[in-house]
Amino acid sequence: MSERRPVSYEDVTGSLRERARDALADAELGGNLKASSASWAAGRARMGEAHPFAEMRDRGREIRRRSVRELPELLDLLEQRVVEAGGVVHRAADGADACRYVARLAHDRGASLVAKSKSMATEEIKLNEALEEAGLRVVETDLGEWIIQLAGDHPSHIIAPAVHLNKDQVADLFATESGAPVPREREALVAHARRRLREVFAAADIGISGVNLAVAESGTVCVVENEGNGRLVTALPRVHVAVMGMERVVRSWSDAAHILQLLPMAAIGDDAAGYVNLITGPRRDDEADGPEEFHLVVVDGGRSALRGTEFEEALDCIRCGACLYSCPMWRSIGGQAYGSPYSGPIGAVLTPLLEGPTSPKAAELPFMSSLCGACHDACPVKIPLHDLLVRARAVAEPPGRGRDRLAISLWSRLWSTRAGYAATRVGARIGARLLGRRGWLSRLPGPGRAWTEQRDLPTRWPPRP
Ligand code: SF4
Numbered sequence: 001m002s003e004r005r006p007v008s009y010e011d012v013t014g015s016l017r018e019r020a021r022d023a024l025a026d027a028e029l030g031g032n033l034k035a036s037s038a039s040w041a042a043g044r045a046r047m048g049e050a051h052p053f054a055e056m057r058d059r060g061r062e063i064r065r066r067s068v069r070e071l072p073e074l075l076d077l078l079e080q081r082v083v084e085a086g087g088v089v090h091r092a093a094d095g096a097d098a099c100r101y102v103a104r105l106a107h108d109r110g111a112s113l114v115a116k117s118k119s120m121a122t123e124e125i126k127l128n129e130a131l132e133e134a135g136l137r138v139v140e141t142d143l144g145e146w147i148i149q150l151a152g153d154h155p156s157h158i159i160a161p162a163v164h165l166n167k168d169q170v171a172d173l174f175a176t177e178s179g180a181p182v183p184r185e186r187e188a189l190v191a192h193a194r195r196r197l198r199e200v201f202a203a204a205d206i207g208i209s210g211v212n213l214a215v216a217e218s219g220t221v222c223v224v225e226n227e228g229n230g231r232l233v234t235a236l237p238r239v240h241v242a243v244m245g246m247e248r249v250v251r252s253w254s255d256a257a258h259i260l261q262l263l264p265m266a267a268i269g270d271d272a273a274g275y276v277n278l279i280t281g282p283r284r285d286d287e288a289d290g291p292e293e294f295h296l297v298v299v300d301g302g303r304s305a306l307r308g309t310e311f312e313e314a315l316d317c318i319r320c321g322a323c324l325y326s327c328p329m330w331r332s333i334g335g336q337a338y339g340s341p342y343s344g345p346i347g348a349v350l351t352p353l354l355e356g357p358t359s360p361k362a363a364e365l366p367f368m369s370s371l372c373g374a375c376h377d378a379c380p381v382k383i384p385l386h387d388l389l390v391r392a393r394a395v396a397e398p399p400g401r402g403r404d405r406l407a408i409s410l411w412s413r414l415w416s417t418r419a420g421y422a423a424t425r426v427g428a429r430i431g432a433r434l435l436g437r438r439g440w441l442s443r444l445p446g447p448g449r450a451w452t453e454q455r456d457l458p459t460r461w462p463p464r465p
Helices: 016-025 027-050 053-069 071-084 095-108 120-125 127-133 143-151 167-178 186-203 229-235 253-268 312-316 322-326 328-333 344-355 360-367 374-378 385-396 403-415 418-435 446-454
Strands: 088-092 113-116 137-140 206-209 213-215 220-225 239-245 275-279 293-299
Touching: 016 027, 016 328, 016 360, 027 253, 027 322, 027 328, 053 071, 053 253, 053 312, 071 088, 071 293, 088 095, 095 120, 095 127, 095 206, 095 239, 095 293, 113 186, 113 229, 120 127, 120 239, 120 293, 127 137, 137 143, 143 167, 143 186, 167 186, 186 229, 206 229, 213 253, 220 229, 220 239, 220 253, 229 239, 229 275, 312 344, 322 328, 322 344, 322 374, 328 344, 344 360, 344 374, 344 385, 360 385, 374 385, 403 418
Parallel strands: 088 293, 113 137, 113 206, 206 239, 239 293
Antiparallel strands: 213 220, 220 275
């Protein structure tokens, strides 16, 4: 069983504009993204009808805002409780520190095989690459992540890493990996993966998981998944390492219960995830199952510097991926073009913040948005993503130099006179008469053409349904 070495994000070539253009030209990718986004939208609509979603979002926002404000205290409490439960906590200043800790632990325990469940934090810190460089074999056990690993690719979506591939493409990858033809039916593909990965669960020396949420008052980490692989990764190997971004903590079980309910509703349009694993320390003396050691690696990686800034709300994210599915940009090109573990609106905000203003992505990603606000409407914890994107643009293009700045200043000059305002209204009406059908413009000339190739433009606000 062989896995291809993961592609490093540094290996992503071309400008964002070039990668986006390539993605737009890929009809198969477009079809796959359209199908997955439609399926998410249908599920999300069902949740809106079945639950008081507006109130739930308000409570979700209140919990996340309060948790980030209390972060230092919550992290101290979490550490204290994890240690009391027999675990070890390592606070890593950055990704390199976290990778060093896990690699050293693996070396000290004589490990050779690592089984991983899905984790965006480990993707962010490039843990797989670090462990492979240290001579370990690392196998992703989440189906989507394993597919991506076999493809030598990186995830397209926060919770659905292989959403840009269809089953025929997956069957080809499995056939290459196993050296034999693989049936192309969905169930057969899942059965194939299960068979191959079972060997890994049984033989792994170390299991590495992410953390969806940590509960400070009890020192518990919550790992949410839909396949059961997370349960095996965290229970079978003799050492379990959980890697979390430092902001993923709440104070109480009451807070956690609400976020754990919101997460699957926003992420997959369902009332509950398949598995919610609640892990408090290693196996106890009177328990039959579980690892002998539990290590919690808490990664800062630039997060603490965001507290108290105009970008602090980015830390509220619960990584549900809803803003990706709702974004017309992401729906058109998928996640890979972003060249970052985090794609879509939250990726366009978070990546420059975590990588720093000198990263080339800081100058590009904040502009990957039409600022339509759909991401804010989709976000279960009401992060004002469109505002954060505008602020990120201001950082990328300081006042006086930016394209947005120029456009806004021209617009404001036009609208600040009675005649200019009237001229824009008349122009809009003429345009609507000439081009609009049922209140929507579907084809614009000149610079507006790129916009209407992907979406229609309303001729009045609010648009007609
Ligand atoms: S920003 Fe909001 S919608 Fe996007 S992944 Fe985070 S929690 Fe989900």
